[in-house]
Amino acid sequence: MTRAGYRPSHELVPLVLSGSRLAIARMISRAEGGYAEASEALAELYKHTGKAHIVGITGVPGAGKSTLVAALIKSLTQGGRKVGVVAVDPSSPFSGGAILGDRVRMNDAAEANQAFVRSMATRGHLGGLAPATLQAVDILDAAGYSPIIIETVGVGQDEVEIVSAAHTIVVLSPPGLGDDIQAIKAGILEIADIHVVSKADKPEAGAAVAALKGMLALGPARSGSTWASPVVAVSSVSGEQMDKLTATIDKHWKHLHESGELAARQRNNSRTRIFNTARHLFQQQFDERADDLERQLQAVVNRETDPQSAAHALLGWNQERSQREI
């Protein structure tokens, strides 16, 4: 078989914009692999983003996120929409490898090419997303996909990175996991624009809905929003209420536009993203300059310098500047 050679990223840009799935997929890999060569192309593609409705789906492991996404793909593509999905699963802390199994549940719609589904491993990143998740979303956005669904890894109570990555946050709670005290704790439940209780065919589902509604009755979690987060109970076994969920997601998008909350949310998301990217670059810089780090480390251990000065030296800040700023 003939094998193609390396195709420079800037050549992929027009192909991504025209919707070539091969080009979209390759571009996502380049972003994920941190190819320096791809950064200009990604910057070019970013100019074409900002059209898509980004929906985050999060919840504990086994809550039914992938199953829910599969049902959403089905419901949304029936309406003729081009749905993009970025599904994140954890990388092994030991080997760095990963088994990305979200696709197993999303087969029908995804493989019929009505949707573009990309699995992504966290590659050591904590917080529920992978380092290149938002770049993958950008690429799908530029290619004309909307809505774009981000499925986080199975999260705990405090991995809420998704909150500044999406426009609409759906938090999925399976029944039988906790009581109404669990429901008033801070963290993941607070970030929901839409609460979904999965496995509604189970008898405990009613109690989960009641606990969430009880929490919501105490007041809105997000200040400055006039949106009242609804609770929707769904079952993928019976297909119950899936259309209602799709309608609720659309309604929230409409609300963000009409209330003017969209601009604030987008601003906030961009700020977090710049900050996170800068932090990632710092980390990279540290990793690349392992020798400098080792030298500073030895000096700190020997009490020749202090941790603060060592950090400044590693960041390339001179003493005068740091004196002035502190």
Next chain:
Amino acid sequence: MATTQKRTSDIIRVLVAKLGLDGHDRGAKVVARILRDAGMEVIYTGLYKTASQVVNAAIQEDVDVIGVSLLSGAHVPLFRELGKCLREQGAEHIFVVAGGVIPEQDYPALTQSGVDLIIPQEARAELIVSNITELVTKRGRI
């Protein structure tokens, strides 16, 4: 801090697939686990896939390798179909690795259909890993 961290651009991505009417996926899952433990990212498709479903998934995931495990005896026509789909979709750059119960007399037919590597069922874990790694690294990323 992780000391043996690979550069992320070097991570090999593999789609492990089951083609056609073949409900036995223990082998496929064991191989998926072996590849994971070797630091690869493995996407599993689930059972009863058609060739075009597998190719569509492989394209969206931009994998380096499609690994197909077949125990049904229908490997010759199924790999022919898979090779055809890859060509039609412009995805011949993805390597195809065959595993499962495949008699040696069928090897030439599979190679002709575009199978790059056939792994016999008695192959040890290290051999599977080293063969796939060699296949991908020899060409380099495209």
